[in-house]
Amino acid sequence: MLRKTTIALALSSSFLPCLVQAATIYDKDNGDYLNLYGEVGVGGHIGTNSDYNHDEFYDTKSYVDDSFATLGIAGQESKFLYRLELDYQRENWLGGSGEFALDIDKLYVGYAITENQWIELGLTDTAFDDYDHYGDFTFNKAVETGEAGDQENTIKYQGEFEYIRVGASYSYEGEHKNGTFQGDIVNAYAGVFTDIFSFVVGLEGRGGSDGISKYGEQQLLGLGARLTVLPDLQIGFNGFIEDEDMATHRSGDTYMEYETFRNYGATLSAKYDWNEALEIIASANYEEYENWDIESPNYDYEELPPVFGKERTWGSLGFNYRPGQNIVLSVEGRVGEAPEAAYAYVRMYF
Amino acid sequence: MKKSILSLAVASIVSAGAHAGVKDLLITEMVQKEGDAGIGSVEITNTHATEDFTFTDETRAVIHSNGKYDNDMKKADGSLLLTGVTIPAGKSLVLLNKGASDSYKDEITKAGGIHLVGEGNGSYSDIYFSGNDGFVLEHGGAVIDRVGAKGDSGVWAADSTLRRRVNDQGEVPGQAKDFDAIQWLEINPANLTGMGSPELAPKAEIFVCENLTNISVIQGEGHVSPLKGEKVVVQGIVTAVAKYPTQGFYMRDLISDGNPLTSDGIFVYTKGDTAGLKGKTVCLQSEVKEFYGLTQLSPTSWEITDDNFTATDAVDIEVLESDQGVFANTLERYEGMLVRLPEDMDLQQEGKQDMRVTKTFGFNYDSFRNNMTLSYLRPNFQPNQLNVAGSPESIAAREQNDDYRLIVESADKAPNGKIPYYPDFYSEPERNYIRIDDSVVGMEGVINYSYGDYSLTVTNTLSSQNFVHNLKRTDAPELSTEVPKDHFDITVAAQNLFNYFNSPFGGDQNNFGQNRGADNYEEYVQQKTKLVEAIRGLDADILGLMEMENNGFGLDSAIADLVNEVNTFYNSEWPEDYDKPYSTENRYVFVGFDHNGNQILDELDSIGSDAIATGIIYRPSKVSIERTRVIAMPQQKAPSIVNDLNEVIKDDRGEALENGQNYNRDALVVTFIVNGTGKRLSMAVNHFKSKGSTCWEDWQGVEFGDATVWEDDPEDLDAQGSCEHFRVAAAYHLGKEMEKLPGDKIILGDLNSYAQEDAMLVLTDNPRNKTLTTASYTYIDKKPQFNTDGSPVNITKSYGYIDSVALKSAERGETGWSYSYNDEVGSLDYILISPSLSDRLLDATDWHINAPEASLYDYNQEYKGDSVDHFYQPGQFRSSDHDPAIISLSYKPGETDPGKELRLPLWDKLMTAPYQIPESVEVMAGDIAHINLTPEDDEERLDLTQLVLPSVVIKQDGQQLVQFEVFGAPEAAYYADFSLRRNGEVVPGSEQSVLVEVKKRDTLVPSLVTEPHDSTGGATGLFGLLTLLGLTGLRRRWFKA
Known part of the structure; x- marks a missing residue:
């Protein structure tokens, strides 16, 4: 409680002066700046399907709220960068409380080595998090890549060159988003970016919890790619292969007998710009998790096997409508073995 | 016999014009066979020529059950069976068992009779004849007619049809309140022909004692009499009179022919009391019969030709070369003779070849009475103890057991706890015990052959001198603990607790609502006392326990209760007494398993799904616990066994014949560290599914048709009992799970498999590559063990464990065994060691305190007749039904497993x-x-x-x-x-x-032990991470197809 109150105060005091619009607080000639930014989004998952709900939602019901707000400041002083970002989000994932919670999403300082290379230290995205859905045009992100996401105690390097972008990060004693210890995490990406075709390859390695949690070692290979077919039509591909060690036995507080589970996922998506305000987006998706596979030697028979079997395929069709520069209305319908019938959202940026 | 004449005879006695009355009723025929109640039946004829007879409550059918109890026959509704039944004039009524076949009923109808099934309403009120039952017609409370002697509890009609004879005048005889065998023609084996017909047998023939035939000529030199079927007149001296195995007397030639290949004696089948004939010379006429392999005479009457007592000297049984190694050939030469069991039966061989006890005195479920079984040379080993189950060698071993068997009967029925020919057995039971493997010397008796086995009915009175204990009672196992210089020993044992339950006596409740142990407090104290003595006598440093009540690991659990009592003996805390037997250094603590994971050891931590579980106790002064683990063992979740109409088939007790749900007890695993070393010793304590009740596989291939009740046992061609495939699944899973543990390993416990049975071949070695198939539909917890469709697999892997007791017993020239079932012994209890322990193994042995002993000595008070507690002694003998096994291992202070502290x-x-x-x-x-x-x-x-x-x-x-x-x-x-x-x-x-x-040091209070991490959970550090990231091939399965 104490922590929440303290943050609420911090939020209030920095939020009041610039409640309704994004603002550049200052932008000096020497390049130093301080920006305040944020977004407010309201919407959620409609018609969630218990048969196809793998680990998406804390509860299966007609509407699972996914509302979200974020507020952050980012700035630069000389070659030093800094950023603080607060998220107010609903813990609607499996095992979550279903309640809103405030947490600090980013808290780092950085240093610009050159104009196009910099490092960050603190609580930030791991490197590959920036590109883990590069080939996925859907608003709600279709297939989760499963990389580490935000991590504390992270050091990250990123570089952007004419056609090349690279990044790498190391996180000390990483955690799952549910707070469970996972061990040290490194990941990296490298990509080629042009107007016609771009792709990025990401890698992640996880040290494992050494018996402290169910998470053991992990390796992940991800790929994202975009191709501009017509001026108004882009297609994208996003996919991953993951080997994740999970404990299959527990004695008291000690997890053991970690076995490797092989997971795959892929999204093929397309985005068509109908006009400046309207985008139409479609996707076809495939996921295969070994712990869904009843034939797997390590299948956990404590629960009945998923209705969809060892893999899941679904498609989506939706649109993003931008009535203004900083507002997006998104509706996406899903067919096939999808965990929900539709996703609808309004998001405003400032 | 000419039917027409006899039918006339029936008609002729009918009093014309009178109404049929009870005096017109006559018991005219009876069929009974030991072990086949379905043909047991009795025929009642209304001998009146013209009038029907209808029964009222006044006239009753009564079975004189076992020669002891008069039971009214009733209908299913409890009313008297015969009341309201009418027998037409001159017709017969046949009373049938509910198992009577339809074809039998058809035969009765064809013969002109009527039939009635006596279903009864419980309480022995159904028609049930089994060889030792009589039948009575009562009217107004008085017996009016009878078949079978009153008070004759012997098996007097083992397989017989008894047909009433006409009287001396050739007419229908009158009713008889007393049974006179001469009034009845006996037909062996039992024959159903003629049941339902009022036809009577001809009167008995009179014979003259002349043209005598010698018994030795009747017996001849072969197994079958050369005079079979011929009528002979024989004179001889009665050597013995006996009710068992078949009622009758034995007679011998007045003068032996001196030919060892022919028997001089013969069995004479009789009814009624002939005890007074012993020593007298009798003459009789009879057809020579081969009754299921026994040459016998069954005269209607006999004449005493010399009333003086003539003694008969017993003859020593001697094995001859001409017997060709077949013991049945030896006994055949003595069939019907009075013999003695000598100290050495084969003078051609070195050493002493004698008869050994292979089943000690007690109830025999085959012959359904108290007796004892001997075997030539050695106790009968279960065929799969030394031979791969199903192999030709195993089949040969089974045949040899059948050949070597000699059942020892008493002339009169032996009451529970009393041996008629060995009175000292009862008078001083603590001294005059009989153990399996005892040599029996000087026993005299007559040789019979019944139901495929030779028997000896004892005629002399024995003393303890006649029973030579080859396996002596001991106060401690004979186990060598002699270690090389600077080494010390650790002893590990396995012991079955014979269902030790303390919940009815103040202990924690088990979750299964069952009590398989002591029925009352006195039994409980007796059981505990015996077990405690056994555990102290074993003196093992680590002890695996089977058949402990599954009531958790709290302070009032069965295991705590037992350990506390064991520990009271170890009471000297003085350091100077540390090596004394009574030092507190020897105290035990049990290993607790927090099975429900609530971080408390209590009554909720029951293991698995059975009312009994295994347990482990150890001495903290010798070893320390590093980790504990419960290995969930395979369960079978198969379909129920149903008939062709998809109805669940029941057994004779009304339970599902096989509901497809079967269990192994979960294995408890402890990794110990031997104190003063860095050596790990992982031990799994097991109790595999028993051989008794069936599994799904056992009924496959059986054609049930539309039967809803099935009483037959399934076929067991390879003598592995039930569920051998299920035990294969258990052995495979156990072996696989134990492979995950580092260091030296021991698998001990009751594996419910003889040494060369399938499950053992998985755990030890399968040198002949026998195909070993698992059960179907096996699960580990909820997970299919093999295929998701439940299909079984063949196990091609063996885990190489060494049967320590078998190994060391063989080095001593012995065969280990721990259990006695029927009249065979074998090992069900093992201490299997990993090959890594073979160099440490000092010695291994069974401690024969239980299996060789009669169950009379156990804590139970049931089935002991008047002898409740008479045999009980507060010692270790018969503390359980399994023998404990114990091994000694050698360790050197300071030695460690590689990389271990x-x-x-x-x-x-x-x-x-x-x-x-x-x-x-x-x-x-x-x-x-x-x-x-x-x-x-x-x-x-x-x-x-x-x-x-x-x-x-x-x-x-x-x-x-x-x-x-x-x-x-x-x-x-x-x-x-x-x-x-x-x-x-x-x-x-x-x-x-x-x-x-x-x-x-581990405390004497069990504490929670969490398993140390097993290094599979990662945490490789930054350098390792970078190596991982360097795509060492996206993990080990990157290139997997």
Whole structure:
């Protein structure tokens, strides 16, 4: 409680002066700046399907709220960068409380080595998090890549060159988003970016919890790619292969007998710009998790096997409508073995 | 016999014109066979010519059951069976058992009779004849007609049809309140022909004692009489009269023919009391019969030709070369004779070939009475004990057991606990016990052959001298613990507790609502007393227990209850008594398993799904626990067995014949560290599914048709009993799970498999590559063990464990065994060791305190007749039905598993640190050994102010082991640096640095043990991570197809 109150105060005091619009607080000639930014989004998952709900939602019901707000400041002083970002989000994932919670999403300082290379230290995205859905045009992100996401105690390097972008990060004693210890995490990406075709390859390695949690070692290979077919039509591909060690036995507080589970996922998506305000987006998706596979030697028979079997395929069709520069209305319908019938959202940026 | 004449006879006696009355009723025929109640039946005829007879309550059908109890026959509704039934004039009524076949009923109808099934309403009120039952017609409370002698409890009609004879005048006889065998023609084997017809048998023939035939001529030299079927007149001296195995007497030729290949004696089948005939000379006429392999005479009457007593000397049984190694050939030569069992039966062979007890005195479910079984040369070993189940050798062993068997009967029925020919057995049971493998010498009796087995009905009175104990009772197992120099021993044992339940007597409740143990407090105290004595006698450092009540690990659990009592003997706390048997150093603690994971050891931590579970106790002074584990064992979740109409088939008790749900007890696994070493010893305690009740596989292939009740046992061609495939699944799973544990391993417990049965071939070795198939539909918890469709697999892997007891027994020229079933012995209880332990194995043995003993000596009060508690002694004998097994292992102080630290237990702040001086160092008296301890982790900031590190002066040249008694080292990991100094200088090559873990000795209160992590959970550090990221091939399965 104490922590929440303290943050609420911090939020209030920095939020009041610039409640309704994004603002550049200052932008000096020497390049130093301080920006305040944020977004407010309201919407959620409609018609969630218990048969196809793998680990998406804390509860299966007609509407699972996914509302979200974020507020952050980012700035630069000389070659030093800094950023603080607060998220107010609903813990609607499996095992979550279903309640809103405030947490600090980013808290780092950085240093610009050159104009196009910099490092960050603190609580930030791991490197590959920036590109883990590069080939996925859907608003709600279709297939989760499963990389580490935000991590504390992270050091990250990123570089952007004419056609090349690279990044790498190391996180000390990483955690799952549910707070469970996972061990040290490194990941990296490298990509080629042009107007016609771009792709990025990401890698992640996880040290494992050494018996402290169910998470053991992990390796992940991800790929994202975009191709501009017509001026108004882009297609994208996003996919991953993951080997994740999970404990299959527990004695008291000690997890053991970690076995490797092989997971795959892929999204093929397309985005068509109908006009400046309207985008139409479609996707076809495939996921295969070994712990869904009843034939797997390590299948956990404590629960009945998923209705969809060892893999899941679904498609989506939706649109993003931008009535203004900083507002997006998104509706996406899903067919096939999808965990929900539709996703609808309004998001405003400032 | 001419039917027309006899039918006329019936008609002729009918009193014309009179109404049929009860005096017109006559019991005219009876059929009964031991072991086949379905054909048991009795015929009642209304002999009146013209009038029907209708029964009222006044006239009753009564079975004189077992020659003892008169039971009214009733209908299913409880009313009298015959009331309201009408027998037409001159017709017969046949009373049938409910198992009577339809074809039998058709035969009765064809013969003109009527039939009635006597279903009864419980309480022995159904028609049930089984060889020893009589039948009575009562009217107004008085017997009016009878078949079978009153009070004859013998099997007087083992397989017989008895047909009433006409009287001397050739007319229908009158009713008879007393049974006179001469009035009845006996037909053997039983024959159903004629049942339902009022036809009578002809009157008995009169014979003249002349044209005599010698018994030896009747017997001949073969198994079948050369005079079979011929009518002979024989005169001989009665040598014995007996009711068992078949009622009758034995007679011999007046003068032997001197030919050892022919028997001089013969069995004469009779009814009624013939006890007075012994020693008399009788003459009789009979057809020579072969009754299921027994040459016998069954005369209607006999004549006593010499009333004086003539003694008969018993003849020693001698095995001849002409018997060709077939013991049945030997006994056949003595069939019907009075014989003696000598000390040595085969004078051609070295040593003494004698008869051994293979089933001690007690109830025999085959013959359904108390008796004993002997075997030639040795007890009968279960065929799969030494031969691969199903192999030709196993089949040959089974045949040899059948050949060597000799059942010992008493002339009169033996009451529970009393042996008629051995009165001392009852009068001083603590001294005059009979154990399996006893040599029986000097027993005399007559040889019979019944139901495929030879028997000897004892005629002399025996004493303890006649029973030579080859396996003596001992107060401790004969186990060598002699170790090489500087080594010490650890003993490990397995013991079955015979269903030790304490919940009805103040213990924690089990979750299954069952009690399979003591029925009352007295039994409970007796059981506990015996088990405690056995455990103390075993004196093992680690003891695996089977058949413990599954009521958790709380303070009032069965295991706590038992350990507390065991420990009371170990009561001297004086350090100077540390090596005495009664020192507290010998106290045990049980291993607790927090099975429900609530971090408390209590009554909720029951293991698995059975009311009994396994347990482990150990001595903290000898070993320490590193980890505990429960291995969930396969369960069978198969379909129920149904008939062609998809109805669940029931057994004779009304339970589902096989509901497809079967269980192995979960295995308890403990990894111990041997104190003073770094050696790990992982031990799994098991109790596999029993052979008794069936599994799904056992009924496959059986054609049930539309039967809803099935009483037959399934076929068991390979003598593995039920569920061998299920035990294969268990053995495979256990072997696989144990592979995950490091170090030396032991699998012990009741594996419910003889040594060469399928499950054992999985755990040990399968040199003949026998196809070993698992059960179907097996699950580990909820997970299919093999295929998701439930189909079984063939196990091609064996785990190479060594049967320690078999190995060491063979070295001693013995065969180990731990269990007796029927009249065969074999091993069900094992201590299997991994090959890594074979060099450490000092000795292994069964301790024969239970299986060789009669169940009369156990704690139970049931089935002992008047002898409740008469046989009970508060010692270890018959504390269970399985023998314990025990092994000794050798360890050297200071030795470790590779990469493992030395475990040094602290006791009162003292610990002993072993220094193994390298063999390359020439140690001299006067050298001084030093020790230094350095904490492994500097940051622990240990308080070492009390640390005392002694120096030890070497007392003799060549000493290789020095034990430092270190005081005051806090619990922690240290580097122990040892060295040897001579004249103040370190002796070159003597320095050693050893990582040791100093930890308090395990307490006598069981504590929670969490398994240490198994290093599969990662945490490889940054460098390793970068290596991973460097795509060492996206993990081990990157290139997997």
